[in-house]
Ligand SMILES: Nc1ncnc2c1ncn2[C@@H]1O[C@H](COP(=O)(O)OP(=O)(O)OP(=O)(O)O)[C@@H](O)[C@H]1O
C-alpha cells in the first residue's frame with residue numbers, strides 16, 4: 001500500500017495563478033521522500049493538498065488509500081507547516097496537549113507530551129508560552145506537534161528551516177530514527193545535502209511540474225558530470241563557456257567539469273584549441289549539481305523516473 | 309462531539325486571554341452600576357427607567373462583546389496560520405466552525421450572566437425581591453447574540469473583517485425594524501419589489517421578535533411558549549447560517 005498516491009494533481013489559484021500542473025507521484029510506506037524545487041515551485045501547495053488545506057483544481061491524492069482531506073486520511077498524517085506559528089497565549093505544553101486530544105491516535109498522558117519535548121530538544125520548556133520561544137525553538141515545537149498524534153505518515157514542509165547547524169544535524173538524525181520506527185516521511189527542503197543523505201527517493205519540482213521523480217541513486221547515476229583533465233594552467237580552458245555554458249573551469253588545476261550533454265562539444269572545442277587532454281572521468285554528482293542542471297533546462301525536458 | 313467541545317474550550321480560553329475582553333466586560337459592569345445609581349439618586353427611584361437604561365447598556369455591551377469575539381475569530385487564525393495545525397487533525401471544517409461558535413456563545417453567555425447578575429443584585433438590594441421576568445430578557449439577549457454571531461461568522465468566511473462589521477451592524481438595525489412597518493411598506497409598493505423586501509427581511513435575523521424589553525417593562529405577561537418559539541427560531545436560523553458558512557469554508561484554500 002502506498003502512503004501517498006498523487007494523481008495528475010493540478011492547482012490554479014484564481015484564474016491564472018498556476019501553482020501545480022499534472023503532478024503524479026507515489027510514496028511507499030516506510031520510505032523517506034524528499035521534495036525539492038526552487039522558491040515558488042509548488043512544494044508547499046502540493047503538501048497542503050495532501051493535508052487537505054488546499055483543494056486541488058485537478059487530479060486527486062490518496063493518503064493510505066483515503067482521499068486527502070478526509071478524517072480517515074488526516075488520522076494518518078502529522079503535518080509541519082512551512083511557517084511556524086502557534087497560538088502564543090497558551091503554555092506550550094498545554095497547546096501540545098490540546099493538539100494531542102484532537103489527534104485521536106495519540107498515546108495519552110503527560111509522559112508522552114514531555115517525552116516529545118525532550119525528543120525535539122525542548123525538555124523543561126512545557127510551562128513557557130510560545131511568545132517567549134525563539135524561531136528555532138518554534139520550529140522544534142512545530143516538529144513536536146507534528147509527532148503528537150503518532151501518525152504513520154509525516155508531511156514536513158521545510159523541517160530544517162530556522163535551525164542552527166547542530167539542530168539541523170539533530171533533525172536529520174531524528175528523521176532517520178523516525179524511519180526506523182516505521183514512519184513514512186515526506187518532506188520538502190532547500191538543504192540539498194540533507195536530502196541527498198537521508199532520502200530514498202526524490203521529486204524535483206520546477207514551475208509546478210514534476211521534472212524528476214526517482215531514487216537518489218538513479219538520479220545521481222544518470223546525471224553525472226564529466227571531468228576533463230588537461231595540464232595545469234592551460235589558459236584555453238577559460239574560453240569554453242560558449243560551447244559548454246554550464247562548465248565549471250579550474251584553470252590552475254587544469255580541470256573542467258561539464259554536464260554529460262555538453263561533453264562532446266567541450267572536447268571538440270578543446271581539441272580544436274590544441275589542448276592536450278590527459279583524461280576524462282565520469283564524476284558522481286552531488287544532488288545540488290543534478291538539481292541545478294534540471295532546473296536550468298526547460299520544463300519537462302528531462303522527464304524521467306524509475307516509477308512515477 | 310468531544311472534538312467540538314475541545315475546540316469550544318480552546319476558543320473560550322483564547323477569549324479569556326484577551327485584555328480587551330476584560331476591559332469591555334468591566335466597562336459594561338461599571339456602566340450597569342453607574343446607570344443604576346445615577347437613575348436612583350438623581351431621578352428618584354423609578355423602577356422602569358432604571359431597568360430600561362440598564363437593559364440598554366447590557367444590550368449594547370453584549371453586542372460589542374459578540375462582535376469583538378466573532379469578527380476576527382476565523383480571519384485571524386487564517387492570517388496567523390495557527391489554523392493549520394488544527395485543521396490538519398482528524399476533524400472536519402464543520403466541527404471547527406461549530407466549536408468556535410459554541411465557544412463564543414458560551415463566553416457571551418457567561419458575560420451576560422455577570423451583567424444580569426449585577427443588575428438583579430442591585431435591584432434586589434433596592435426592592436427586596438428578585439425581578440424574575442428580567443431573566444426572560446436575559447435569554448432573549450443571549451439568543452440575539454447567538455444569531456448575530458452566526459451572521460457575522462458566515463460573513464467572516466466571505467468578506468474582510470471591516471466589511472463584515474459594517475454588514476453586521478446594518479443587519480442588526482434592519483433586524484430590529486418592526487415587521488408591522490415592513491408590512492406597511494409592502495402594502496404600498498408593487499408586488500415584485502415587495503417580494504424582494506420580504507425575502508430580504510426573511511433572510512436577515514428577525515431580531516425584533518427577540519426584543520421583549522418594552523413588553524416586560526410594562527409588565528405585560530409573556531407566555532412560556534413564546535420563549536420556546538424564539539429559542540427554536542434562533543437555533544434554526546443560526547444552524548442554517550452555520551451550514552452556509554461550512555459550504556463556503558470547505559471550498560476555501562488556506
Ligand atoms: N494562496 C495563494 N494564492 C495565490 N497564489 C499562491 C497562493 N499560494 C501559493 N501561490 C503561488 O503558487 C506558487 C507555488 O507556491 P508554493 O508556496 O507552493 O511554492 P514553494 O515551492 O513552497 O516555494 P518556497 O520554496 O518558496 O516555499 C507560487 O507561484 C505562489 O505565488
Ligand SMILES: [Mg+2]
Pocket residue numbers: 043044045082157
Ligand atoms: Mg514552500
